[in-house]
Amino acid sequence: MFYRRAGIRHTRYQDERQIWPLPFDRRLALLIFLLAIFAPLLIDRLYLVSYLLPWVIWSTAALGLNFLMGGAGQIHLGYGAVIAIGAYASVHMVRAGLPFELAMIGGGLLSAAVGMIFGATALRVKGLYLAMATLAMQYIVDFVIIQFPAISGGTQATLQVPRVSFLGVEVTGDLAPYYVALLICLLVTLFMLNLRRSSFGRALAAVREKDYAAAVIGVNTFRYKLLAFWVSSFIGGVVGSVLAVCYYRAISPDQFHLDLSIQLVAMVIVGGLGSVLGSFFGAALILFAPILLNQFFGFAASELGMTISTDLRSHVPLMLYGAMIVGFLLWEPLGLAKIYANLRNYFLVWPFRHARQ
């Protein structure tokens, strides 16, 4: 009903292959886009900087990881390291006087190069073994960053990001960083949306599902696995530079540890493997659930007069959050995106349920 599926007949392949074939979905996407554009007018600056901005950035990162995990079926437990390489590389380039636009691409390229070297193990190992290989990447990159003062600026040191401008606009204050992050997010989102309807995306999906069957229709599985790591790491590197310049503004090695990689994997899984929308949902849940739970317990303690020790208050949200991830893996392995898809399917033809399609 809401989606007004009835009576829509596409007569050209082009129309059928649109990103959103239904007008309702197109309008919904446009509405969300406009909300994102005008968000600074609609919400408080504090919320913009401390909630919306990180959500946009982490969603972009989740998209990059989802490309690899959902699109090409290769697990990556070191995506935080990929982001770290991009962040450090671009900050050093910016400090050396390179324009931010170039530093962003440079960070992406360096991440892509390093990521592909570790990704090359994917040509030999799968599943759990690939997880271990990428985990090794996380530790090696962490180690290198910490041990080389030339990169980290010394142990326990933070690296300040100088003032930069992006396409002629100085990235300072609250607004400019948000719009830079939003632009990058938009570009990555468009790429991911097109992936599903392009031959490149189909070839990756073929490698993901059955590599021998992919080979028999002429897909060079070797090449596509490497490409998947390359593209995903490139996106990770670009996100790293955006993260450093627009959000952190000063980077230190502890921002990119294993927790980050695990959180990103959780975003992808909770959100929905292979789903663009899911990456946004997943990022939102992983970012905001601990905050909301914390506030809920704070509210329970102060308003409802429950005696909750501070120890418990700080740990219960984390426990619930862990339970939530386990719950998703058990009951809805395709994540929040699948829940939305089920709802959408239900309302597509509601109340005429017999009229599927």
Added chain:
Amino acid sequence: MSERPTRTSWDKQEALARPVGLSKGGREAPVLVCADIERRFGGLRALKGVSLSVEKGEIFGLVGPNGSGKTTMVNVMTGFYPPSSGTVTLFGQDVSGIAPHRIASLGVARTFQNLALFKGMSVLDNIMLGRHTAMRPSALGTFFYWWWSQREELAHRRVVEETIEFMQLEDIRNEPVEVIPIGLQKRVELARALVAEPRFLILDEPMAGMNQEEKEYIARFILDAREERNTTILIIEHHMDVVTAICDRVVVLSYGEIIAEGEPRAAIADPAVVKAYIGERAARRQAGAAA
């Protein structure tokens, strides 16, 4: 499609090929020549020096009891198992030990005994993947979809729709491939192979587990593929009625060796074949009953 192989060394191939009795394009160079193929898995000799050739335009049957090495033979032809010794020549080009995706780009398509469709994708996307070798996929092409990829995508969609119509899959094209019945899945896999416009099509038990009606459908599609698209076809099949009805020529394998070959009815009636299928004593009894 990739470049066609140059017409060289046909004579050598002719010499390698065994003289064949019945074949339409007997004077043209064979599509496939396997010379003295041996394949070992550890101590097991799955193929013990098999030689065969497939002529252009024929429907060639590969039959034999379970475990006789038919699928191994096909895996050798398509590059999954490089032969331990012997050579595979496709379209006059030595392809022994070449990777499967490169053999595919020469114009060889195949289906699998146990379906090899891509789950989580629609029937349409599965068949579109059959056009992979004809398309130019790239990450940038995906990013600049509207300018770089859309036209190519739509052009190939037209080709795919022709095959969808040919295989009568119109009403399920948007279904996820894992929800449709097995018989249809087999048909989708055949469509994916056909849409690549292969010069040589290998079908590994396309009718396994089908009822009579579905078998007849597939047999019709196979014959049509030959008539309309001029495809050379190699088929592994256990249904002897189908083999005798549509194959021009068969080779019977048993324990990795050729035990009979030639015109289907004659080859299948060969005493060695009867013996391989139903055992020596039963074969003798049957021969006695016939006499």
